[in-house]
Amino acid sequence: MSAAQKASSKHRVAVIGASGYAGAELTRLLARHPGVRLTALGADSAAGKAPEELYPALRGLDLPRFQKMDATAVAAEADFAFLALPHTESLAMAGDLLAKGLKVVDLSGDFRLQDSASYEEFYRHDHGQPGLLKEAVYGLTEIHGRRVAGARLVSNPGCYTTTAILALYPLLKAGLLKPEGIIIDAKSGVSGGGRKLSQAFQFCEVDANFSAYRVAGSHQHIPEIEQELTAAAGAPVRVSFTPHLLPLNRGIFCTSYGALAGDATEADLQACVADFYKGRRFVRALHGGDMPNLRAVVGTNLIEIAVRLDARVSRAVVFSVTDNLIKGAAGQAVQNMNLMLGLPEDAGLDLSALPV
Amino acid sequence: MSAAQKASSKHRVAVIGASGYAGAELTRLLARHPGVRLTALGADSAAGKAPEELYPALRGLDLPRFQKMDATAVAAEADFAFLALPHTESLAMAGDLLAKGLKVVDLSGDFRLQDSASYEEFYRHDHGQPGLLKEAVYGLTEIHGRRVAGARLVSNPGCYTTTAILALYPLLKAGLLKPEGIIIDAKSGVSGGGRKLSQAFQFCEVDANFSAYRVAGSHQHIPEIEQELTAAAGAPVRVSFTPHLLPLNRGIFCTSYGALAGDATEADLQACVADFYKGRRFVRALHGGDMPNLRAVVGTNLIEIAVRLDARVSRAVVFSVTDNLIKGAAGQAVQNMNLMLGLPEDAGLDLSALPV
C-alpha cells in the first residue's frame, strides 16, 4: 500500500471548538496520531487564522486553518468528530453529526449526567436531548471502556472528575471506604479554566497566589463524581468538593479523604487500587511511600494514584494527579476514539513527561 | 528627651538564629520597630557576615553583623531575645536566657506542647525541660493574649497551626461544629521550609509542581492543633492534616472541613467568627461571598477567614490565609513581644500588602 493509499485509508477526524486549550491539545495529538488524518478544525472566533497564530508550539505541523463549520461542513470532511465546545453548545451539534453518520466524542459537560435534572441544576440550562443522553456512554475509559468501544456518542469526563473518580472508585467498589463523608480537596492548573479571556486568569491575579472558587457544593463536576462513585459503592455517595487554582499551567492534584469501612491496612488499600488497574497502561498505582508527582504526568495521558492510611483517625487519604488537558481532556478523548475505531487503545498516546 | 535618650531608653532585643527566613523577617520588622532597638543577630554558620550578604532586601538598614552568641553574649547585648533556632536547639538556650533575666519568645516547636510525650513522639527528641514547658505560654495572641502579657517565656505557634486554629477555634468553642472528623487540607509557600539547603526546595523541583508531604498524620504541627482545638471544643479533637507545597514563596492557605453540630446557617457561622474576633486588628473575618486572598495578607500580620456552608452535606468549609513568615512566625512573635513589654499590640506591625 502506498503512502497516499495509507493516508487515504485513515479515518478522517475533525475537531470542532479547536481554538480553545483542549482543542489545541487535541490538534497536537491528532496531527501526530498514526491511525487518523486530521482534516478540519472548526472555530468561530478564530476562523481564517492558522492554528500557529494562536499556539506557536503548533508551528511546523501541517494543519488546516480554523473555519466556521456547521454539521454539513463537518460531515463533508470527516467521519469522526471531537466537540470541544463550551457547555450547552454541543447539545444540537452532537445530534446533527450522529444523524449524518459520524461518531462523536463530546468534551463538554452536556452528556455526562444521566439525570437531566442534575444537568439543569448545575448547568442552568434545559437539556432537551433525552434520547441522546440515554445513548451517550460516559467515557471514563478505565471504567467504561467496553461500552465505549461500541458507542456512537461518548461523553468525555471532566478533568477534576477523571482525577477524583479513578482514585476513589476501586476503594468504594471493594467496600474498603464508607460511602459517607467523602471529601475531595482539588487543585488545578490555570489551563483548566480555558482560553477565554478573564480577569481571574490574568497573570498578575494568579501568580504567587492560590485561591478556592465555586466552593460549598456549587461546582458542576459534583453530580458527575457522585453519579460514578454511587455506582461504585452501590449506595448513595455525596461528596464535599472544593476546587482551587494553582499558579501553574497544567496539572490537577486531588487529595481525597474517606473513612475506613473496616480495618484494612495501608497495604490492603494500595493492593486494592493496584489490582483494580492491573494491566491498564495509563494508570500508575503507587506503592509504599511513593507519592504522586504532578510533573511526572504533565505531558502524558497518565494518572498516578497513591493511598495512605492515617491510622490515628482511621481514614484513608488518596492522592491522584493528571495532566488536566490530556488524561483530563484531549488524551482521554483520543483514548476513547481509539476504542471506538478499533485502533490500539494507546495509539498516538505514547507521550513522556520531562524529567526536569 | 533627646533622640539619643529615646534610643537608649528603648528595649534592647536580640535575634538568635537570625540567618534563617524567620530570622530575616524578624530582623526587618525589628529594625523598623519604633519601640525597640535591635542590638544583636546571632547566627553560627553565617557568623561574620552582614545580613545583606544573605538578604539583599536588608540593604540600607543599619544592622549588626551575624555572630556566634552564647547566652552570656546575648545577655550582654539585650534584655529581650527571639529564638529562631531549629527544633531542639532552643531547649537549653531558653532556660539560660531566662536565668539571666531576659524575656524570650521562642519560635521553634520546643515549648508548644504541654504534653511532653507528644513532643517526644513528633519531634523524636527527649524534652528534658518540664519546668520551662509548664511556664511557657502558647503565644497564639488572639486566644492567649492575656497570659502572654504576663509571661517570661512565650512559645510562638507554628505557621500552619496559627492559620488552622484561628479559623476553627470560634466555631468549635461555640459548639457549631462537631469535634469529630475535622479535616485540614493545608497548602504552604516554600519559605515555610526554611533557608536550609534541600533538594526538595530547589527551584527546578518546585516550580510548576505541587506536592503533599509528611502525609497521613505524621506532621509535627498536628499535636499542637489538636491541643488547642480540644481546649476550644471541650472534647477531644483529632484532625486529619495534610500539608502541601505551593510553587510560591510566601503564604499559607488552609481549607478545613467540619460537620455541623446543629442547624446553623452560613450567616450564623460567619457571625460566630466575626463576633469572636471583634476588635482584633489582625483578624479579617469575611462576610457573604468574600473569599480569602493569599496576596491580600502576604507582607502583613493579618489572617483572613471565611466560612461557607455546604448545605448539601451539612458541612462547613473554612478558608484561612496568612503570610507564613509574618502572622505565621515573625509578625506574631513581635505581636507577642509587644504585649510582654507593654507596648501597643500593633507597634511595628503597620504593614500593607501589595495590591498587584
Next chain:
Amino acid sequence: MSAAQKASSKHRVAVIGASGYAGAELTRLLARHPGVRLTALGADSAAGKAPEELYPALRGLDLPRFQKMDATAVAAEADFAFLALPHTESLAMAGDLLAKGLKVVDLSGDFRLQDSASYEEFYRHDHGQPGLLKEAVYGLTEIHGRRVAGARLVSNPGCYTTTAILALYPLLKAGLLKPEGIIIDAKSGVSGGGRKLSQAFQFCEVDANFSAYRVAGSHQHIPEIEQELTAAAGAPVRVSFTPHLLPLNRGIFCTSYGALAGDATEADLQACVADFYKGRRFVRALHGGDMPNLRAVVGTNLIEIAVRLDARVSRAVVFSVTDNLIKGAAGQAVQNMNLMLGLPEDAGLDLSALPV
C-alpha cells in the same frame, strides 16, 4: 490642633484612572500618606465599585468608591490630582484641572516628550496642547527635582525610562561613555502592561515563558530615553532598546551596554554613579561586585544601580532595577507630589522590601 483639624488641613488629593494597576498602587500609598487626604477615586468602567472588589489587598483601608469624574467633579473634591489614564486621555483633562487651580501629576506618556512630532510618531495621535507641553516638567525626580518643586504640571516618567535613564545619566554626563552605540536590553514584570484584559497577559501565555515585544526601535519609551540621555551627553544619543516580558508580577531589570570614551576603571565608573547620587535616598549605587537584586527593590521606591567594566571589549555594562509600579510609576509620582506640595521628599515612601 485636633485630629479633625489636622485632617482637614491636609492636602486633598484625587486619583483619576484609579482602577488600573498604577492607580491601585497610588491609592495604597496615598491612603497611608501622612501629609495628604485621599478624597476621590475616578474610574469609569469600575464606577460604583469599592476598590477592594478589584484589589483584595486594599481591604481594611477607608477608601471612597470608584466614580466617574469630570474635571468639575475632581475640582470639588481635591486640590491635587494624579492622572493614571491611558495615553491620549490625559491631554484634555490635565488642562481642565490646571484651569481650575489644581496641581497635576500625569502618569501617562502625554506630556513627556518636548518634541510633539516624536509624540505623534510614537503614540500615533496629534498632541494639540503645545502650551501645556511647554509648561510640563519631566518628573525624573533625581534629575529634575528642583524644577518639579515649582511646577503645576509634572509628567511622570515611564517605568522603563526611569530605570534606564537613571542608570546611564551620570556616566554620559561625565563623558565616561561614548554617546554612540548605547544598547538597553530591558526586562519587565507583567504588571507593566496594566490591568486591561489581554490574551498576551493571560497566565497560561506568560508563565514559564519569556518573550520580546515592540522590538526593533518601536517602543514608545525610546524618544523619552533619548531626550534625557541626549541632554546628559550634550550630543545626540540614539539607543537600541528591546523590551522583554518576565514571568513575574513586579520589577524591571535593565542591562545597558556602552563603549568607554576613555580609559576609566571599574572603580571610576562606580564612583561616578555613587557621587552623582550622593545623598539621594532612593538611589542605591552599588560597589565592587554587588549586583542589583530585583526583590530588594520590589515594594519600595528604590532604584539599584551597578556598573561593571568588561575590559576585554572596553565596554561598560550597567545593571539597574526598580519596582515598575513604585519608582517606575506611583512611588515617583508621590515623590513628585511631595516636592510640589512642599512636603518631605520621602513622605509616605518609607517602604521596605521583603527579605524572602
Next chain:
Amino acid sequence: MSAAQKASSKHRVAVIGASGYAGAELTRLLARHPGVRLTALGADSAAGKAPEELYPALRGLDLPRFQKMDATAVAAEADFAFLALPHTESLAMAGDLLAKGLKVVDLSGDFRLQDSASYEEFYRHDHGQPGLLKEAVYGLTEIHGRRVAGARLVSNPGCYTTTAILALYPLLKAGLLKPEGIIIDAKSGVSGGGRKLSQAFQFCEVDANFSAYRVAGSHQHIPEIEQELTAAAGAPVRVSFTPHLLPLNRGIFCTSYGALAGDATEADLQACVADFYKGRRFVRALHGGDMPNLRAVVGTNLIEIAVRLDARVSRAVVFSVTDNLIKGAAGQAVQNMNLMLGLPEDAGLDLSALPV
C-alpha cells in the same frame, strides 16, 4: 529478525554522569530511541538508586540503576558513551574510553576550545590532553555535521553557545554584520545551572526574581562563542556576553545585537538565515514579524531564530530560543550520536512542544 535479535543488534550506549539534569534528559531520550539500547547509567553519588527515585517522570521506563563506573566497567556494557560530567572530570575518562574502542560524546566544556590557553583561562584548570583536543570535533551539528559523522570524540556545545552561535553564524558568514561590537544578552532557565545543590538555585531565591551572573566577560562560554563566530566572520570577533537567570525551569532566550555591515534590509537578513538552514529540520528560521516563543521549543530539539532590523540605528537584533536541556545539551548530543552511528539524524528526536 526477531525482537530479541533486533534489540541485540542495536548499539549499546551508556550515560556517565546520568544523575544530573542533562543526564536525566539523555536517559529519557535514549530509553525511547528506536536505534539504540541504553545499557548503563553511571553516577557516583546516586549509585545504587533507581533513576525514578531522583526523577519521578522516569517512572515506568525500564532503566538500569545508577552505578559507579570506571572506563573498564563502561566498556563492558557499551560501545558508545555520553559523558555528562562536571567540567574537568571528562578529561581522563574520554581518553580511556576511546582507547577501549568506544565512541564518545562529551557534554562538558573540556574539549570545546581548540586553544588550550583559553581553556585554562576560563576553566582555571590545566588541560593536559592536547592530542584529544585536536581530535575532538565541535558538535554544533548544523555547522559541523559532516565532521561529526566521522568523529570518534565529539565535544557537545554549551547551551548558551548553541543558542547564540546558530543565530549569528549565517549573518556573519555572509558579511551582513560587522564583526565588531556584537552584544549577546542571554537569559536562561534554572535547569541550566544543573542539579547540584546551591543556595542560588533554591526556589525562594529565584522565584519572582531575575538576576545577572558571571558578568563583564567572565562566563566560560565566551571563548567558545568567539571561536565559532570568528570562523564565521573570517575576522576576530569579540563579544559582550551577559547571562541572566529566568524564574522558569527550561529554555534559553538570546537577544543579540550587531551593526549592519552594509545596507541589508530586514528581508535580506531573514532570507540569509532561512537559506543557510534550508532543509535543516531542527532550525526554524522565522519570517516577517513572527517572533521566537520559548514554549514553542521547550521539550524539543528545535532552535527558533528571528532577525529584525532596527533601521533607526542600523543594527540587527537577532532573537533565538532553545530548550537548554535538549538542543542545548541532551538532544544535540543524541543528534550527534545519530550521525556518528550512521542513524537518521532525527532518530529519537521526534518531540513536540505543549501548546499550552
